[in-house]
Amino acid sequence: MPVNYYIKLKDNPSVLIDARSITPDSFAGKKINEILLLKILEGGKPIALQDLFDVEGPSEAPKDPGEIAIIIEKSITKVSFIGYRMSKGSITINGDAGHFIGYKMRGGNITIRGNARNYLGAKMKDGTIEVFGNAGHWIGAKLLGEKPGKGMKGGTITIHGNAGSEIGSGMKGGTIIIDGSAKNSAGNYMTGGTIIVKGNGGLYPGLRMSGGRIVINGSVQALLPSFYVDSIIQPLKVKGITFSKSFMSFIGDALIGGHGVLQVSYDDNKELLEEFRKLLV
Amino acid sequence: MQEFILNTGRKTNQSMYLEGPGKFSDQYIQAVSTAEMNPEDVKALGIKDRARLTSKDGVSVVVYVKPTNRIPPGYVFLPPGPWANVLVTEDTDAIGVPSFRTEKIIVEATSEPVTTLNDILKIFGAKTLEIPRNTDIPLKGGEKRIVENVVCTICGELCDYLKIELDGNKIVRNIGGCAKSVAKYLSYHKDRILKPYIRVNNKLVEVSLEEALEKATDILVGAKYPLIYGLSVTNVETNEYAIQLAELLRGVIDNPSTFCHGPTSLGVQETGGVFSTFGDLLNIADLVIFWGSDPVNSHINHLSRNITPKGRFIGGRKERKMVVIDARRTELADMADLFIQIKPSRDLELITALRMVLHDLDLETDNVAGVPRDMVLKLADMMASAKYGIIMYGLGITENGVKHRNVEEMMKLIQDLNEYTKFSVIPMRGHGNVVGSNEVSLWLTGYPYAVDFARGFPRMYVGVTTAMDLLINGDVDAALIIGHDPAASFPRKAIQHLSKIPVILIDPKWSLTASFADVIIPSGMTGIECGGAAYRMDKIPIRLKKILDPPPGVLCDHEILKLLIEKVIKRKEGGKL
């Protein structure tokens, strides 16, 4: 049975907070007063967890992080890096969260019952993240300058709301599901993995992808000529989800000899895809 | 009620009035409160000469409307400025750039008066509306002299051959400078901040420099995460001190490349690129392509310096082919040998198609982003068979569509072209020393802009440490603005945050940001009263000249920062037990 730690902000912070020590792994095996003294940053000021947060929980944490559930009781829009490199256990945020939640996560799960900001699950290795609201840009992405494939490597990220641009940039594996719409260049430079957008996409999904699969169940703003049309399929099944619309399926990105699969809703993009449909005849 | 797309592009008279008569002049106000729309839209909406523009979160302004055919239907062009920025909402894209060119607004005809500047400042939450303006430097004739080879710092051209004629402390002529430069030099004395100020109960009160520095130190040391912003029209030394200050304060520092050519840096981070300097352009380029760039308005001397004249290996404009690729037919397009009109924000498709042709991949569709396939093939052929081609690209590429991915792919296109021939780019960098700001930041921190020191060492994460995100989301608790006017160029929410946090302003001239400042410290004008060095848009570093002393009691930016650093160190050391 996991033990619960309840964390609540004392006041609304006026600056970004770096709380990478809020993970089951850093709590594991610690007494409550050690947990209260864990270091966090308020802007550039090093302070203790207790300076900003009230923490309620058992006087001694289990040694196994898998036995720890951290519950953050309200919105923490300015608090970033929660769940950094966590390997087990769970974190629930009952509100909005900041940047880099679940950065380099290795396992366990994170639930956000509000919105998340940028870099959610960036460079994630495994685990699950679920966001009930919207999420920002760079979900599951690599950092700029890194080679393609240095992004998310495994695990699952689910966003029930909308998401931003650069989803899965440079990802290597794992699954990202957006129930709402996404913005530009989803899956750019991906080498593997799956991105599913149930709503609309923006510009150029799959830009320079070399592997992996992108499914967009809505309209897209534009596609790249380096994607060669392969077929129209209906229905489309991916990761246990069935989409009943017809989809146009592309292979790309040809510029890098990519074998990625990009599938966009044919019904929602008839005008855009007319030229490609002619090529299939 | 029809939705339009707001585009806050750049126009020459607006920026000229910026340099000359200044931000409070009638000319500037007229320019930035006048929207341009397509005549069909104007007619359909029944607009006489004014319209009410409303943002998607319900805030509105009334502007003048000028119909012109240069604007496509469905768009509203408004020059960057307070009127436009009321309408720019809080969305920022992946690299921290607000929706300056994609904001959706509602347009209605109206006969209400145009919103005044003061009303806009009220919307922004200005701390004080009473600015002790109209303080010019008293001009006095006297020794007549001519200074040669003065370096203008307005734009990335860094023209270093200006001849400035002076009569005492009056600048009477600027020979060699473009229209903006002439305006700047001849009005250097206008609207100057001549004394330091501290805001007391919504009034700006004159104080001594020492008091102002002490109050600034209070603010900076008391902040948990201060933002330092500006710097792209100041010299190298100022940039060095600013970064040192950010490091001491464990704050964050950013400069205007964050919303202009930041994508150029980001593209190079991902892939590198092939670059040239002006001399290569002048002496050997036989194919020049302007892509999303309008130097006729942004870099006025560019063509006459680098394209028109003869070079060592090429006989001038006649022997060069000039191609313009743009979403709209600019004045430059009229001068080109070939104009290719491309659908707005769709440049990446054309770049991709060109690369595909070079890689011998089939282009399966009839047109690419509005460009017919034949034209794509023709352009690819022109490029591959040039002896030395240069693409000069601007905000059309960096501020539209997928921005940094546009630049990254443009760099790859150039790399591909080098299989066939010599090809390079010169990014048309905007401010006089924005390249210097990037270069200094790189050698001191390893990153070109948006550098944070919260953990005691430099980090850069676009979308997190970028100034727009920080201000719009209220992630910083103090701001030091150096040589810039965020209140005239940032989106509404960013400016509103400035009204909630303590702000220190270091600037030579009165600006809209003064209405948000708690401490104002006057500085000399870089390139006129303060020397140092700056980097041209092609990265050539040039020494700046000082031709006049700053007004009495007024220091140069780097001197002010040096004093601030000393005070901050003393204060923090004193605070340690």
Next chain:
Amino acid sequence: MTQILIKNGYVFDPLNNIKGEVMDIAIKDGKIVDSRNLNPSEEITIIDAKGKIVMPGGIDIHSHIAGPKINIGRLMRPEDHYMTNVPGEFPYIRAETGLSTPNVFKIGYEYARMGYTLAAEPATPPVMTRHTHHELNDIPIIDKMAYVIVDSNWILLDLIANNDPKLLAAYLAWVLKSTKTYSLKLVDPGSDFAWLLQGRGLDIYEQIPVYGFTPADIVKNVAEAAQMLNLPHKVHIHCNKLGFPGNYATTIKTMELSSKVHKMTEGPAMHITHVQFTGYKGDSWSTLESGGEDIAKVLNSNPDVTLDLGQVIPGRSVTTMTGDAPFEYVLYHLTRNKWYSSDVETDGASGIVPYKYKEKSYVNTVQWVIGLEITLLVQDISRVFIATDHPNAGLFTDYPLVFSWLMSKKAREETMKKLSQKALKKSALPAIDRELTLYDIALMTRASPAKLLGLENTKGHLGIGADADVAIYDIDPMNMDLSKDYNKVIQGFRKAWLVIKNGEIVVRDGEIINPLVTGSTYYASPEVPVSLEKDLYKAIYNKIKQYYTITYESFIIDEKELLKSKVMNLRTSLG
């Protein structure tokens, strides 16, 4: 000012013939003094260096540390900064970041931690050199200098075509003075000019487009101009055909040109840099072999040539950056990853490509053996210099590794176990038993570099009158087997026990304790008679106006733009 007395250390000072004797070193007012000159009524800091070795501060004659291409390296490699951070220490110790593209603070602090007190940026294009000085100004603690690239400079090429050696020498003097640099650099001579017009580089006897003469002519003309100008460090040459299998032949041809140079002064006539990169035998990558033995032989028989190694460090991720744009273009094709190239008006070009040396790679192992073979096979190691062409073949912080390979056969063998055995079979290195001594290392990294740069009066030695730049290492030659315990050698040299710069203690136990000590930027100022200067002005003023896109005035760097400068005034034979 500070008085320091270092007692009981084993002193290695080849310029003064001291080979490890225990002796005192006294410092006062930034200089080495006779210990009897210390003022006993003022404070004297006593340092007990018992069981430790004392050397003059190290001198790095070739390391890419400042300038436009270094900064582009930083821009292109943000990933080199994400995980390599060291926070600063309030108030004056600045944060460090980067491995192969370090920021200026890391460069200064890491050199200081290794006991190095002077480093030379080897390749700055004239029109960009103001940038190089901006960065040099910001590198803390160490002394510095820069070599200016001249081989593809349009005006130089025009003047060579004119065949007026005195005017050419006057021009080069003008370039040195205007750019505040120390020596003349040739990078793949003439190739950047060919690259500009034809998109490819040149071999040493190929014709340069437009002009018709060859890179060998450039080498000879510049080397002779350097003689006329009496430059302390004459000409620093990165040979043609860098990076091409078989290029060792070009290197040998370049070295043999030294005998054709009309010598007017003492000292070597030319310096060949990072010879490893131009020491390849074979006709393809798969038949690559080391040309080390051949080059060592040629060095033995050409006393006017010096060279530095460009030693490869297996396993090291680097960022190659050179003024050799054609070579970097070739490397881009091998790596197919990031590539930056820049043409610089009138002055040449540069290229930057990230790279990684792999231990099991056949080619990388061949590259590794070359530098070591040369060092261990030459007769006169005073003409061989240890460098990794930072950050091209390795990092400067890898020098202690190189020391260990040179001093310990066991160290070599341990490394060789991890490398390509196929490549090692073809190399002479496994059979070499020679092990260098601490004295040899001191010679190669202190005494010889000081002489090579003409600074042996004040640098590279611990005699009276020398600048007080001293390094003390926790290495005890009496109680350590330096060959067996080579790891202690590496550790000892990597983080010095104590370092003194300008007579102030700057490093203790590998930690920076005085970050505000500032080094000087050295530059050469050869004397040119007034009449010749007038002729020069006439010859070049219009060319500068025509070729460059900045004014003549902008081109000239003012001494005030250097934070702290030291000028080397030179009498020349131009009068």
